[in-house]
C-alpha cells in the first residue's frame with residue numbers, strides 16, 4: 001500500500017469512527033455548543049481556560065448548555081438552573097458522579113462492609129456536631145489556640161509563612177479530632193490525618209495509594225482498640241448508669257448500627273471507615289475556606305481596623321472565653337468569610353448524573369438519562385442579578401442590608417439560598433456548615449487578635465486554579481505580634 005492509500009484508509013476509518021462517536025442531541029435538548037475538531041470537541045478549550053470557556057458559552061447559548069469533553073457530552077447549569085439540579089437529589093445522583101471521577105465510596109466500602117450510609121453520616125454531623133456546638137465550644141477554642149501557638153507561635157519580628165495550607169489544616173484538624181475521639185485520643189487521630197489532607201482525598205489517594213490509608217487504619221486500630229474495648233466493657237457493666245462521653249466515638253458505640261460485644265478487626269474497620277470519612281468531609285473544605293479568608297483579609301488593609309475592633313470588643317466582653325453567642329456577634333468577620341467563600345467559589349463543581357429517563361428544566365430544555373451535569377458555580381457567585389453591578393468586587397458589607405428606619409439585616413455565611421450555593425441548599429445543604437463557620441470564625445478571631453497579618457506581596461494574591469477547582473495561594477503571609 002502506498003502513502004495515498006494509507007491516508008485514504010485512515011481518513012475513512014476516522015470518518016466512520018467520528019460518525020459513530022458523534023454525540024447525538026435530541027430535539028429540545030440543552031444546546032450542544034458547536035465545535036470544530038472531531039473527538040477532541042471542547043476538551044482543549046475547556047482545559048486551557050475553563051473560566052472564559054464557560055462564560056462565553058453561557059453568554060452565547062444561555063443555560064443549560066452542553067460541551068463535548070473527553071468524549072462525553074457534559075451539561076452545565078448556570079445561576080437559574082443549578083438549583084433545579086441541586087433540589088432534585090432523588091434523580092440527580094451526586095455520589096455516583098463523584099465515584100465516576102474517583103471511586104471514593106468504593107474505598108470506604110472496603111472498610112464499611114456491614115453498614116455504609118451517607119444519610120446516616122449527614123444525620124450524625126447535623127445532630128451530634130452542629131446541634132451540639134455549645135457542648136464542644138471550649139474544647140474547640142482550646143485546640144485552636146494550641147494549634148496557633150504550635151504553628152505560628154511568637155512572631156516578635158515579622159515572620160513569613162509560605163504554603164500555609166498545611167499548617168491551617170493541622171489547626172483545623174485538632175478540634176475535629178477532639179470532637180470525634182475525645183481529648184485523650186487526639187494524637188493518634190492526628191497521626192492518621194495526613195499532612196496533605198488539605199489538598200484533596202483524590203490527590204491523597206494518587207500520592208500514597210490505598211496502602212497509605214490501610215496504614216492509617218492500622219494506627220487507628222492499634223491506638224483506639226483498647227479504648228473501644230474498655231468503653232464497651234464499662235457500658236455493659238454499668239448499663240443505664242453509664243454516662244456517655246462527649247465525643248463521637250462514644251455516640252457510635254451506643255448507636256444500634258454499631259452496638260457490639262465483640263471488638264474484632266471487622267468492627268474496628270467499620271468504625272475507622274465512618275470516622276475517616278468524617279475527617280475527610282470536615283477538614284478539606286474548612287481548611288480551604290480558612291485559607292481563602294486569611295488571604296482575603298491579609299491583602300486588604302482597608303478592612304483591618306474595623307474587623308480588629310470588632311474582635312477586640314468581643315474579646316473584652318467575653319474575657320477571652322467565647323460562647324456561641326459571642327461568635328454570633330462577629331458580624332463583620334462573618335461577612336468577610338461569606339464574601340471570601342463567594343469570591344473563591346470553584347469555577348464548576350458538584351457533578352451529578354441524571355438517573356431518571358429524562359429531565360426538563362423550567363425553561364423547557366431537556367437532558368436524557370445518564371447525562372453528566374456540572375454546576376457552573378461562578379455563574380451564581382458573580383451574578384449581577386444577585387449581587388448587582390459590583391458582583392465582581394470584594395465587598396463584605398453586601399451581606400448586610402440597612403433600612404431607612406435604622407434596621408439592619410445580616411445574612412450569615414451559614415444561610416444558603418439561590419445566590420449562595422457554596423453549601424448547596426435544601427435537603428442537601430451541608431450539615432457541617434455551622435461547625436465549619438464557627439471553627440473558621442474562632443480561628444480568625446484568635447489570629448487577628450494576636451497578630452498583624454499581611455500578604456508578602458502587599459496585594460491580594462490570586463487563587464490557584466486546578467482544572468475548575470480553586471485553592472488558596474501558596475505565597476507568603478507575614479505574621480507579626482500586635483504587642
Ligand code: HEM
Nearest residue numbers: 094118121122125281282285286289422423424430432436
Ligand atoms: C467550609 C467548609 C465546608 C464546605 C464548603 C462544605 C460543602 C459541602 C457541600 C457543597 C456539600 C454537598 C455535597 C452534595 O452535593 O451532596 C456538603 C455535604 C456534606 N458535608 Fe460539608 N462542607 C464544609 C464543611 C463540613 C464539615 C466541617 C463537616 C463535618 C463536620 C461537613 C460534613 C458534610 C457531610 C456529612 C455532607 C454530606 C455528605 C454526603 O452526603 O456526601 N462539611 N458539604
